[in-house]
Amino acid sequence: MTEEKLLEVKNLKQHFKTGRRQVVKAVDGISFDIYKGETFGLVGESGCGKSTTGRTIIRLYDATDGQVIFNGKDVHGKKSRGQLKEFNQKMQMIFQDPYASLNPRMTVMDIIAEGLDVHGLTKTPQERKARVEELLERVGLNKEHANRYPHEFSGGQRQRIGIARALAVNPEFIIADEPISALDVSIQAQVVNLLKDLQKEHGLTYLFIAHDLSMVKYISDRIGVMYFGKMVELADSEELYKNPIHPYTKSLLSAIPLPDPDYERNRKRIVYDPSQHDISEAPEFREVRPNHWVLCTTKEFETYKTEFQNK
Amino acid sequence: MNKILEVKDLKVNFETYGGSVQAVRGISFDLHKGETLAIVGESGSGKSVTTKALMGLIPTPPGKITSGEILFNGKDLTKLKEKELEKIRGRDISMIFQDPMTSLNPTMKIGNQIMEGLIKHQNMDKGKAKRRVIELLELVGIPNPSARVNQYPHQFSGGMRQRVVIAVALACNPKILLADEPTTALDVTIQAQILELMKDIQQKTEAAIVFITHDLGVVANVADRVAVMYAGKIIEIGTVDDIFYNPKHPYTWGLLGSMPTVDSTEDELVAIPGTPPDLIHPPKGDAFAPRNPYAMKIDTEMEPPLFKVSDTHYAATWLLHENAPKVEPPLAVKRRMEGMASGLNNGNSGGDFS
Incomplete structure (x- = not known):
């Protein structure tokens, strides 16, 4: 993997007003980088702000504060149509719900070709048709499916259409927001395998948002764990699962049931107690081990470090 | 067996x-x-x-x-x-449903929803049923049950609501x-x-x-x-x-x-x-x-x-x-x-x- 930064998120904040004086801090100052060609996983419970992060990165929301830098350029802020178009072509999104994210009144052909039309990527109708058919076959559907409507497809097939639509404009970066959680187990594996193959073929970079930790571990190179709008831990996926440091990550990992009865009989769950933290100062994101970042105070930082030396 | x-x-x-x-x-x-x-x-x-x-x-x-x-x-x-x-x-035989958001009646206090079965099947009077409801809520791990019985489902989080659904299912043993x-x-x-x-x-x-x-x-x-x-x-x-x-x-x-x-x-x-x-x-x-x-x-x-x-x-x-x-x-x-x-x-x- 080349260590070239494709996306930099700097102190991103997304606050929503929910009343006259109430503000929900869905994302509250997170920073991370995504390197070219890698898969970055984002996990956390519902309501922790992981989807909001993805949506803010692709500019579906205007960020309250902070920067998103894609290929050296700021994503947010004022842009001309041309600049926006260029950006929209390079960054695409796959949505969670394959039932709600496809327009029921458009044929599959038009859904997939919409991006081609907007960006003027195909010159003639024949070329357009050929490109759509190529994409359909690539994601494992038939080219005869092009003239059908979304309701004629199953959930897994619809998600494939969503993937074909995202691929149509040759993006560099794809945000996949829980792309498999609405699918059956046997179909999930098909879609994950497809995403992995496409990454190899096109050198894609993914931001993979999910709450299914074993799937995230499987597909991601690095993983960020979010808790209440903050990133609490970030590390290589192997490292994160072997040596979780932040107590929240530990509790999250210990809560996953695994398909192994012997293991389940002996599983000890760790309960996260937010009050166990040192509150003498505001916690910061620090590197406890090489490439392993944890949100902690100076005091906690020292304890974590010594814990590792003693190990 | x-x-x-x-x-x-x-x-x-x-x-x-x-x-x-x-x-x-x-x-x-x-x-x-x-x-x-x-x-x-x-x-x-x-x-x-x-x-x-x-x-x-x-x-x-x-x-x-x-x-x-x-x-x-x-x-x-x-x-x-x-x-x-x-x-x-x-x-x-009783049932716990999948979606805790839709399997409770939003217009009824949760205490009354749990009580329904007790009154119908075990002919309990209201006072006795209410005591049993508080016991049940304690059993399923809802803190401060005596105050919670008078609340509505929307005042509970998803996990807490599922506990209420379980309490409903368990009411009559x-x-x-x-x-x-x-x-x-x-x-x-x-x-x-x-x-x-x-x-x-x-x-x-x-x-x-x-x-x-x-x-x-x-x-x-x-x-x-x-x-x-x-x-x-x-x-x-x-x-x-x-x-x-x-x-x-x-x-x-x-x-x-x-x-x-x-x-x-x-x-x-x-x-x-x-x-x-x-x-x-x-x-x-x-x-x-x-x-x-x-x-x-x-x-x-x-x-x-x-x-x-x-x-x-x-x-x-x-x-x-x-x-x-x-x-x-x-x-x-x-x-x-x-x-x-x-x-x-x-x-x-x-x-x-x-």
Whole structure:
């Protein structure tokens, strides 16, 4: 993997007003980088702000504060149509719900070709048709499916259409927001395998948002764990699962049931107690081990470090 | 062991404009006292319809139990009248629904919702019922129950609401608890709490639980026995160890193979190709044959019976026939069957580190 930064998120904040004086801090100052060609996983419970992060990165929301830098350029802020178009072509999104994210009144052909039309990527109708058919076959559907409507497809097939639509404009970066959680187990594996193959073929970079930790571990190179709008831990996926440091990550990992009865009989769950933290100062994101970042105070930082030396 | 429920050759059809959907196509199983039977399968495999049939909750029309028996206490539930069923529902057999957001009445205080069953089935007066409700809320781990009884469902979080749903189901000390994906809508940490709670309650009340889920991790956690359903039939049934460490049916292999383990390093997940069959016109022979890489000629012609693997373990696949070629499960699944426990302890060692 080349260590070239494709996306930099700097102190991103997304606050929503929910009343006259109430503000929900869905994302509250997170920073991370995504390197070219890698898969970055984002996990956390519902309501922790992981989807909001993805949506803010692709500019579906205007960020309250902070920067998103894609290929050296700021994503947010004022842009001309041309600049926006260029950006929209390079960054695409796959949505969670394959039932709600496809327009029921458009044929599959038009859904997939919409991006081609907007960006003027195909010159003639024949070329357009050929490109759509190529994409359909690539994601494992038939080219005869092009003239059908979304309701004629199953959930897994619809998600494939969503993937074909995202691929149509040759993006560099794809945000996949829980792309498999609405699918059956046997179909999930098909879609994950497809995403992995496409990454190899096109050198894609993914931001993979999910709450299914074993799937995230499987597909991601690095993983960020979010808790209440903050990133609490970030590390290589192997490292994160072997040596979780932040107590929240530990509790999250210990809560996953695994398909192994012997293991389940002996599983000890760790309960996260937010009050166990040192509150003498505001916690910061620090590197406890090489490439392993944890949100902690100076005091906690020292304890974590010594814990590792003693190990 | 004490049999408390016996299902024999149950079939359920739904009439639609397109034809008759055969949702459940002849299943049989027993349920013993104090055990947890997990039913796994994809959506559309008939697992929810099965539990609805046990509760007499199949909407008729369009649904209909076309044949079979459900024996409970010597009575066949499929033949009972609605009035008689009402006496059993909620008292002897009760249900925990999947979605805690929609299975409570938003306009009723939760105390009153739990009380309903107590007043109806046990003829309690209001004061006594209220005391029992507070006890129940305590049992399911809701803090400050005496104040919470007077609150409405929207004042509870998802996990807390699911606890209330469980309290409703437990109110009359049922002998059988049917749980239809009780944790699917919840986060992993909350899911772990609810599973622990259910096991705890089962030990106290000795209720039998039928647990429906598609998450094999949850199955490994809660189940004593497992039934795997596909296209309206039970295709493999056995103890939890039988199913996870010695699976025989290719569909079970596929299910196990398509779940990544936390320490898996394989390049590809073993996906099951294709999609489930159309149950209006179920295929001739083995319904799984079109998706089965090990399918033989006979699979497209004749339906396999349930072959006996051991006293507790049965599987419906022709591969178990004495004339069938010896077939090994895919490597990834085999590794999972053998080395998983040891590998996982490794992967989780970080969890002990503190």
